[in-house]
Structures are given as structure tokens and as C-alpha cells.
Amino acid sequence: MTEEADSTPPLLSLSGIRKTFGDLVANDGIDLTVRAGEVHAVLGENGAGKTTLMRIIYGLTVPDDGVMQVDGVPVMVRSPKDALACGIGMVTQHFALVRPMTVLENILLSSLPLGPVSTEEPRLRIAELSAQLGSPFDPDAVVGTLSVGEQQRVEIVKALYQGARALILDEPTAVLVPQECSALFKSLRRLTDDGIGVLFVSHKLHEVKAISDRVSVLRHGRVVTTVPTETASTGELAELLVGRAVSGVSRAVLRPDDEGSVGATLIAAERADDRSSLAAARPNGEVLLRISALTVPGSGAKPRLDGIHLDVGGGEILGLAGVSGNGQRELADVLSGVLEPSSGSVTLGGVELAGAGPARIVQAGLGRLPEDRHGVVVEDLSVEDNLILENVNSFRRGPFLDRGAIRRHAERLIEQFSIKAAPTDPVGGLSGGNMQKVLLARVFERDPQAIVVAQPTRGLDVGASEFVHKQLLRRRSLGAAILLISEDLDEVLALSDRIAVIVEGRIMGVVSASVVSRGQLGLLMSGTPLAELSA
Amino acid sequence: MNVVALIAATLVTATPLLYATIGEIITERSGILNLGIEGTMYAGAFGGFIVTANTGSPLLGLLAAVVTGMLAGGLMGLLTVTLGVNQHVAGIGTTLLLIGASEFSNRLLFGGGSLTQTAKFALLFTGVPVLEMYLLTMLGLAVVAPLAWWLLRSTGLGLRLRAVGENPEAADAAGISVERTRYVALVIGGALMAVGGAFLTLAVLGTFTLNITNGRGWVAIALVIFARWRIWPAVASALLFAVVDAAQLQLAITPTFAHVPRELMIALPYLAVIIALAVAGRGLRYPGAYLKPYRRT
Numbered sequence: 001m002t003e004e005a006d007s008t009p010p011l012l013s014l015s016g017i018r019k020t021f022g023d024l025v026a027n028d029g030i031d032l033t034v035r036a037g038e039v040h041a042v043l044g045e046n047g048a049g050k051t052t053l054m055r056i057i058y059g060l061t062v063p064d065d066g067v068m069q070v071d072g073v074p075v076m077v078r079s080p081k082d083a084l085a086c087g088i089g090m091v092t093q094h095f096a097l098v099r100p101m102t103v104l105e106n107i108l109l110s111s112l113p114l115g116p117v118s119t120e121e122p123r124l125r126i127a128e129l130s131a132q133l134g135s136p137f138d139p140d141a142v143v144g145t146l147s148v149g150e151q152q153r154v155e156i157v158k159a160l161y162q163g164a165r166a167l168i169l170d171e172p173t174a175v176l177v178p179q180e181c182s183a184l185f186k187s188l189r190r191l192t193d194d195g196i197g198v199l200f201v202s203h204k205l206h207e208v209k210a211i212s213d214r215v216s217v218l219r220h221g222r223v224v225t226t227v228p229t230e231t232a233s234t235g236e237l238a239e240l241l242v243g244r245a246v247s248g249v250s251r252a253v254l255r256p257d258d259e260g261s262v263g264a265t266l267i268a269a270e271r272a273d274d275r276s277s278l279a280a281a282r283p284n285g286e287v288l289l290r291i292s293a294l295t296v297p298g299s300g301a302k303p304r305l306d307g308i309h310l311d312v313g314g315g316e317i318l319g320l321a322g323v324s325g326n327g328q329r330e331l332a333d334v335l336s337g338v339l340e341p342s343s344g345s346v347t348l349g350g351v352e353l354a355g356a357g358p359a360r361i362v363q364a365g366l367g368r369l370p371e372d373r374h375g376v377v378v379e380d381l382s383v384e385d386n387l388i389l390e391n392v393n394s395f396r397r398g399p400f401l402d403r404g405a406i407r408r409h410a411e412r413l414i415e416q417f418s419i420k421a422a423p424t425d426p427v428g429g430l431s432g433g434n435m436q437k438v439l440l441a442r443v444f445e446r447d448p449q450a451i452v453v454a455q456p457t458r459g460l461d462v463g464a465s466e467f468v469h470k471q472l473l474r475r476r477s478l479g480a481a482i483l484l485i486s487e488d489l490d491e492v493l494a495l496s497d498r499i500a501v502i503v504e505g506r507i508m509g510v511v512s513a514s515v516v517s518r519g520q521l522g523l524l525m526s527g528t529p530l531a532e533l534s535a
Numbered sequence: 536m537n538v539v540a541l542i543a544a545t546l547v548t549a550t551p552l553l554y555a556t557i558g559e560i561i562t563e564r565s566g567i568l569n570l571g572i573e574g575t576m577y578a579g580a581f582g583g584f585i586v587t588a589n590t591g592s593p594l595l596g597l598l599a600a601v602v603t604g605m606l607a608g609g610l611m612g613l614l615t616v617t618l619g620v621n622q623h624v625a626g627i628g629t630t631l632l633l634i635g636a637s638e639f640s641n642r643l644l645f646g647g648g649s650l651t652q653t654a655k656f657a658l659l660f661t662g663v664p665v666l667e668m669y670l671l672t673m674l675g676l677a678v679v680a681p682l683a684w685w686l687l688r689s690t691g692l693g694l695r696l697r698a699v700g701e702n703p704e705a706a707d708a709a710g711i712s713v714e715r716t717r718y719v720a721l722v723i724g725g726a727l728m729a730v731g732g733a734f735l736t737l738a739v740l741g742t743f744t745l746n747i748t749n750g751r752g753w754v755a756i757a758l759v760i761f762a763r764w765r766i767w768p769a770v771a772s773a774l775l776f777a778v779v780d781a782a783q784l785q786l787a788i789t790p791t792f793a794h795v796p797r798e799l800m801i802a803l804p805y806l807a808v809i810i811a812l813a814v815a816g817r818g819l820r821y822p823g824a825y826l827k828p829y830r831r832t
Contacts, residue, residue, distance in 0.1 A: 060708070060831060081710030096708035098701045099823070101694075109698050110709035112691030158709075 009072025011036045011197040012057070012088065012166045017066035019052055026052040027063070028221035034166055034197040039188060041200045041208040041229070043241055044218030045461065050201050051093070053218070054170045057199070058090040059083040070166075084110060089164025091155040093171045099144035106143055107158045122161075129157045132194070133187045148323065149180035156187070160196075167191065168199045173207055177323055178522030185211050205234055205241070217241055278520070279530060280498045280512035283313030288481035289366070289450040294344030294354070296330050296505075304330045305341065306505040312450065312481040317472065319496030319513065320485045323525055327505035328454065328485045329371065335452040335483070336368045337361040348450050362390050367448030371455040371485075373435050379428030383419065384410035386427045387442050413441040418467070433464025440471055451475060454485040469495060489521060503527050539664045541781050547739060549777035550672045551576065551731035551748075555755035556762065556769040557675075557683045558727030562608070564687060564764055565720035566700035566824035567615055570626020572728050573752030574633030575607040579729025581637035584736040584743040585644070587653045593737045596653075597671075600733035601726045607633060608725025612718040619828040630752070638745060655741035669738045671730070676770070679727070684766040696720050701823040713829045728752070757808045760816055772811075780804040 010033040017030040026049045034040045044050045055061040057068065059077040067074055070086045077083045083090070097106050108122055123139050130136045133153055143151060152172065159167055169188075173181045188198055188211060202208050208215055209229060216226040217240040224240050289312040296305040305327050312318045322328055333339035335346065337358035346354040348364050361368070370376050377386050384406050388395050395406050410423035419437045421430055427438060436456065443451065453472065457465035472495060476482055486492050492499055496513040501524035509530030511520070520533050555576060562569040569575075582603035587596030607629065614625035645651060659673065660666040687693040698706040699716045707713050731751070736743050758776060762768035783803045786792045792800065 058708075079710065080708050084710055090708070092708065094704075096702070096705035098698045098705050100701055100820075101697065105694055105698075106705075109694065109706065109711060112694055112711075114692050115690055117689060117691050117694065 009069070010034060011071065012199070013069045013072075014053075014057070015067050015069075017053065017056055017063050017068070019056060019061065019063045025221050027056065027066075030066070030218075030221070030223055032199075032216055032223060032226070034199050036165070036195045036197050037192045038213040039192055039198040039200050039211050041202060041212035041215040042218055043202060043205070043208050043215055043237060045203055045241060048203075048218045049221040050203075050218055051170060052221075054090065054092075054168050054199075054201055057083065057088060057168060081110075084162045084164065087163055087165040088168065089159025089162060089166070090168040091152065091159060091170065091172060093174060095151050095155055097143045097151055097154065100142065102140050102142055103137060103146075103154050104139040106154060107139075107161050110158075110162050125161060126157060129160050132160075132190065133157065134190055135183070135187070147180075148175045149177075149183065152176070152180075152184065153187070156191075160191075165195070166197045166199065168201070170201045171203070172200070173202065173204065175324060177525045178518060179526055181207070203241075205237055208237070209234060278511050278515050278533065280510055280515075283311050283316050283318070283481075284497060285313035285315045285479075285481075287311045288314045288349055289483065290345075290347045291331075291335075292345050294331070294334060294341050294346065296327075296334060296339060296341050298505075302504070303342075304505050305334070307344070308502075308505070308507055310483070310500055310507065310510075312483050314449075314481050315476055315479045316497045317476050317482040317484050317495050318510075319492035319499040320483060320502055321489060321492045321499055321521055321525060322487070322502040324487050326502050328487070328502060330505070331502070332368075332370055332452060332454040332485055335361075335366065336370055362446070365446075365449040367443035367446065367451040367480075369436075369439055369443055369451065369453040369456055371458070373432065373439060377427045377435060377438065380426055382424045383414070383421050383427055383430075383438055384423040386438055387413055387445075390442060391446065413445060417441040417471075431464075432459045433461060433467070436460060436464065436468060440468065444471065444475060447478075448475075448480060450481040450483070452483045452485070455487065456484070457486075457488065457491060465491075489518060493518070493521075501525055509533075537785065541778070541785055542665055543667065544781035544784060545774060545777040546668050546672050547777075548780050549773045550669065550675055550738075551734050551751050552755055552758065552773035552776060553675045553770060554671075554679065554727045554731030554734065555752060556758045556773055557679060557766060558604075558724035558731070559755050559759045560724075560762070560764055560766060560769055561683065561687070561696070561727070562611075562720050562724035563759060563825065564700045564822055565696045565717045566703065566822055566827060566829070567611070567717055567721060568622045568626060568756075568826055569608075569611055569721065569724060569728075570623060570756070571607055571611045571629030571633070571725075572626075572755055573748060573750065574630030575604055575725050575728040576732030576748045576752050577630075578603050578607055578633040578637050579732030580736045580747050581641060581732075581743055582729070583733030584653060585640070587655070587737060588651055591654050593654055593656050596737050597730065597733055600729045600737075604725040604727065604729025604732075605722045606725070607729065608721035608723070609718070611725070612721045615828060616714050616717045616721070619830065622826050622828075641743060641745070650742045650744065652741050653736075655736075656738040669734070671734050671738055680766055680770050687766065692719070697822075699824070699829075703824050703827075703829040707829070707831065717829075728755075731755075754805070754808060757812055760819065761808070761811055763819060764822060776804055776808060779807045 012034040014030055014032045017027050019027040030053055042050055052061060056063045059079045059082050062078060068077060075086050077086060104119060104122065107126055108117060126139050127136060133156060135153055137150060143154065172184060176184065192198060200212055212229045214226060215229045215232060217224045217237060291308055291310040294305055294308040295303055298304040308331065320328060330339060334341050337356055340355045344354060345352055348366050351364050353361055353364055387410050388406055395402050407423055417437045417440060420434050427435060456468050472482060484495055493513060498510055499513050499516060500510045501508040501521065508524045523533060555572060559569060559572055579600040583596040583600035586599035587593050611625060611629055614620045615622050656669055658667055659670055695711050695716050698711060699713050703713045732748055735747055754776060758769060758772045762772045783800050787800045
């Protein structure tokens, strides 16, 4: 493998790959090569066609047109089996692992005989390969008990075990804390040194800059450029990525610095005289939302929420950072009134709300923007009907709905929140961004004292995300207490006054957003106590 | 109470359940709830009977039941795997179809009249207390159950089957055909269920009567959940159900229970299943892809 030089054909080459889904052109004539021993990054926004392209290479999606070559020989890849036979392996965004089965069983899945399975030889080979990655693991561990980083390594070893020479990684860092990311990057370097070619798919510029040798930018299903990474500046790549000039890089897109935004100015003013230490347990303003000793039992001995204490002051955004699945969802569910805690309290302006149902919580002035947008709108109902769902009684005339008032209400909010839809459109047909705006309108229109918002921009494009962030900052400047639950560190850092980190249902610490670094947050997120950081 | 009689009755009652639960575990572990089980057992009972009645050979009858079960499994596969029909609807439809077809054929051939007695499997070890049982009972306990356990646990087929039932996306990505694996599970499972049904005609009764399976398939569905999709607990739960049923029969003829309504006594084992499920059936971890048809996106 290592004898591959530039003169030999590339390990993997794609030309003219095209795939449409109905009217949507996901891939529009894509040309791409991966050489042995390089990391080739594919950079693109959500919806740029990255995932479709990866699925085509791995045989999970059949392209309408185009040629794929391995070592210069055209190949037909119609299934993952074909792909593996050609030496193409993939680590998907959501791991293709069977959680109740062991590492060994998972790795053997693709090369099973019908009869009895021998495990001696595979065990040795797995040990060898995991050592090659620089982190050996126990082949008999049950996958569901491993950390996300370990599961990812299992996936990589699985691909190598199957003889992969070209490795596709689809958004590999999305689920990792920064420390795990750097471990992954080291592992990838060891692999490319051994002649493996890596196709690294991401929408995160700084990662692509850090790991790749070459980078291709994908936009609207086309490769807009392929350049050696070192020759491209981050600014140029960002511009190509979103298709318009952006001031600064991703952080700047997130942090609304334009004068028009009240919130941004406020933050800037406060940050100027912020000199506080890292730990920041007390909020700036008067506490509106107080969560104390909140506990939700789990299925086993370990509770899913373990005595959570959080205070959110009026006019502040408290960010809750953490790796996915550490209790964020449960906390949001308790605050939304759909999960009853076993003990602890939640008060809003002194009113006890723990265990209260959604109706009472909304009545008390707590606005909720849950993570699963589709779960809180009724997709078959129109925009105007969804906008009054939490407040139907105000739009009644006797037993009947006051259609005129509902329409006027909808028209006002559509205008105010620039929702691109008519009042009678079914919500199910809206884009993610517009659906989120409908929710924002429904919640903010009632002028909530406190707001719990989870993953507010997941799956949204840059424009819609910016709008959501601005609206949150506006609410903050109007004095609302906002708990922002997000797995997107950039978002948390850009919006929060203080940041709490949650690990396995416990708060690891609350820090001042203006003082903390990404690295420190990463350490907290991976379970390092706050005390060890400040030291 | 006669202990030897109790054991004998337990084993006879347990045998059809044993085959049916093992068959159902195999299909459910692949992610498919086969509610066609009741009909498959029914058709197995009828298919076995009709071939034995015509050939005089219970062995050929057993073979016919196996083939019937495989076809029934294939039908479930066509509906749920290939066409992606809702598994509840497909299963209940399959059951209704197979019961209807069996009864219709029975009426055509025998006019619903006199019961034809056919050759049937003889008891082995006759006269030896406890050991006196049918070949199929022994086969089920000593061969089919351990084989199924080993199949699921340590063979390539078993691993594939579990992978497909837990995470079909992962299995597909590993190059395993989800469709084929599920068909294989359904066909093997169907064959076992049909053998369970055929035991009733070929060993116990030596004839076919209407409503012969009498809800045993539904009991098996409950037992599978109670056993948490594991083979040995399923064997144990089949025996447990059977022992309650046998005890009920024995108790009904004692003076103490003479005044208890017969219907209540007959309902006892079923009540036991409901209570057992209510107690042990909570907080279960179902196979990951249970009830979910798989389509590549």
C-alpha cells in the first residue's frame, strides 16, 4: 500500500457522481479523489450533499450516474459488501454498532460463516489493529457500555479488520469532546502513515484545517473547489462554504456583533469589565428560575439526573454544555412537564413547578422550546392553529373557535418573526428553520419569564440559526431567564453569560463564559472536576 | 395427587409450547413479531394430520408440518419483510387465513363429520414412570432447545439474526442482508411452530378437531416476553405454564375443588400468565428493531 506514489492511480476516485431525490439534486456531478496516505476533507454545510455522497461511496445509496474507481479500476458498488470488497470502509455519523453485543461480535459481523464462529484468530487481529490505532480495547466488552470515543475506535478497527484501505469518516467529531478529537486525529495520522487514505467529512472549519492534507468544499451538491489545505485560509474556506462573504469565521457568524442587536451590545458591555474567576456559581441578576436537588432515577442504580442545582437569573443566558446523553434530555423533559422527577424542586419566581404538567408550567410563565421540534408541533395542522395550541382558550367565542382572531394573531406573528409561510399552510411542510420560528413565535408571544431551550439550531441553516440566536438575545435583554441546553459548544460559548457542564446527570461546575476556554470546557465535559482546572 | 401423572401431563402440555416459543424467539430476535404463530400451529396440525391420514406415516406427516410452517413463515416474510406491512396486521391476517384455510379444507375433505383416526407417534419407554414420553418431547428438550440456544449464541447465523433484530442499519452496513436474514428466521421459526401444532394431531390426539390449538400460539407470545427472548427461560416458562395447567386438571377432580366452577379452573393457567407478565413484564428491553420494517433510505 505504501508504494503508492503520485504517478499511480489514486486509491479512490469519483467522477460525475449524480443523485437526485425527486426535485432535490443532492449530488450534482461530483469529482473527488482520495490518495493513499492522505486525509482528504470534504467540507460542506448541512444539506450540501455530504452525507448522500458518503452513502453512495459506501453502497448505501445507489447513484443515478457517475463512475467510481479503486486503484484506477472502475468498480460497481451496490451495497456495503461491495464497498468492503473494494477496500472501502466507513464510520457513519450514527455508529453502525449493535449495542447489546460485544466488540468482538460487532467486528465479526461482516465476515461471518453460517456455522460456528471461531474467535481465537480474530481476537489477536483486533488486538493488533487497536494497538495500531494507539489505544487497545477489550474485545469482550459490551459495546453499549463503552464511551462514544471508544465506540468510534471500534468502528475504525471494524473497518480495518474488513480490509479497508480507504476510510470514510462522516462527521466523526460531532459526538466527541475536544480531548477525544485530538486522540482521534492522532490515530488518523498513524493510519495514513501506514498508507490508509482517509476521507474526512465535516462542517467544522477548524478541524478540517487541523487534520486534512487536501480539502474539497461542497455546496449545493457540487464540489466548488479542491485545494491543498495549507494554501487555503480559513476565511476563504468559510466564504466558499456558505457561498457568501462572512465577517470572520464561524464564531463571528454565531456571535451577532452587528449594532442592531441589543443583546450583543449588552454582552459586549458586560464582558468589558468582566474579570471574574473561572467558577461562576451565582447568576448576575435576581434568580428567577431555580432548580435544586433535582433527581430522576434511571433504569439501573445510576440516576439519570443526580441532584441538579442550577440558578438562572433574569436577563441572563445560562448555557448547559455536555456530550449528548448525559441527562440534558431528562432535564429538558422535567422542565417541560413531561417527566416527573423523584425528588428536588424547580421554582419560577418562587412558585414550585417540579412534577407539574405542561399546562401549569406554561401558565406559570415558563416558555419551552424542546429539542424535538416535530414532537411539539402538530404537523398536519396549519401554522395558525399551531400558533394557538398552548393558548386555545384565549381564542374562543363560547364553545367555538374565533377564526378571525386566530387569523389576525397568526398574521401578526408571521410578520414579526418573518416566518416564510401562509397562516393556512400545514406546519409539516415547512423547513426546519420556519418550523422553529413558529415555535419561537408561539412561546415568545406569551412573554415568558423564563425560557428553556434545547438544541435550538440543530439542523438549521446559517441564516435561520442567526435569527434564532438574535431572538434569544432579545429575550435576554427583555429580562427573561434563559436556560440554553446545547451540544454545540460554539453556540453555548457565543450566547451564554455562564456555562454549566453536565456529565452523567451531575453538574460538573458552572463557569463564566467570558473566561473559560474551549479546552477547559472539554475537560469538564469529559468529567474533570472544576477544582482541578483552576489549579 | 398423582405426581407421575402430573409430570406426564405437564410434558404433553409443554411440548407444543416449547416448539412454538423457540420458533417465536428466533423470529422475534430478528425483529419480527410473528402473530401468525396461532395460524401456523393450526396449519401445522392440519397439514400433519392430512398427510398422515393419506400415507399412514406420522413421520411423513411431521415432514408435511415442517413444510407448512416454512411456507407460513415465508408468507409472513413476504408481507412484513418484502412489502413492509404492519407486523400486527400481517400476523393476525396470516393466522386468520391459515385457520380458515385449514377448516375449509377439513370440511371439504371430511364434511365436518366423523373424526378420522390416523396413525400416530407412539410413546417411548412405555411403562417406565417419568421417562414415558413422546419422541417429539424428548427431541424438543434435548436437541431443539440446546441447538437453538447454540445457534443464537455462537453461530454466524445467530449473530446475524441478533444483529438484524437489534440494529438493522448496522447489520446492513456490515454487509448482512437484512431481508434474507429475516426470511431465514421466519422460515425456521415457522417450521418449529408448525411442529408444535402437529404434535397435537400426530402424537396426542391422532386426529384433527376444530379449534385444536386453542390459543396456544397466543400463550407462546406471552411466554416469549416473559422469558425475555432467551431460550432456556422460555423452556422453563413453557414447563411452568404446563405444570399449572396439569395441576389444575388434577385438582379439579379432588373433592376440595369440586365446587369451584370448571371454567375458572381452566382459566387458571391463563390467569397465571397474565399475572406473571404484569409482574415480570415491566421495564423490559425489547429487541432494538422489534416491529420495525427495514428500508434502506
